[in-house]
Amino acid sequence: MFEATKADFSRRTLDELLGLLSGATEDETVAIFTELVERFEPVVKKCWRKTRNVEYQDFVNEVFERALGALPTLRQPKAFPLFFRRIVESVTGNLMRQAMKEPSALEEVDEVVSAVEAEITVPLIVRSYLEYLGEREQIVLELEYIYGYTTEEVARRMGVKPGSVRKMKSRALETLRAVVDRDRRMLERLQQK
16 A cells, blocks of 8 residues: 555545555545545535434534445445445434434434435435546536536636536536446446356
């Protein structure tokens, strides 16, 4: 292995980071996991907003503690988005059940877990594959899908016209579709073995 700096990890793709975990020293594992937290906390925060009566720090800590504990079971880095989505959904349900005062309110938990599933899927996939895009395309998708800005707000922040943002977004999504589709086919072949 190598002695890596924080900057080394921030430039790596998700697949590379997850691949490095198996042979990482304790310090490198901490650095890699810190990078994963920094990348995915905005997605987790977006999901937390759907919960009720759950403290943000409790939610984030539980999600990332479970993810760290379960990462050794992740055999294929390409499956990380689904793996992480299931963790976030599970934490949502568990923490909401604990926070509920009345048993009759438990029906609400299923609704919130469904809302979290809908909320997390696209941002999680986008965040997982941003490294495959150019810098401006990364910014467009991150601002829109992870932070929730409108096309017009993204255009103002970037100092370009909304039409330019739509073109960058379209190109970026086309690239992501190709990468995600390639990874999905690879995972399907691996499951058939």
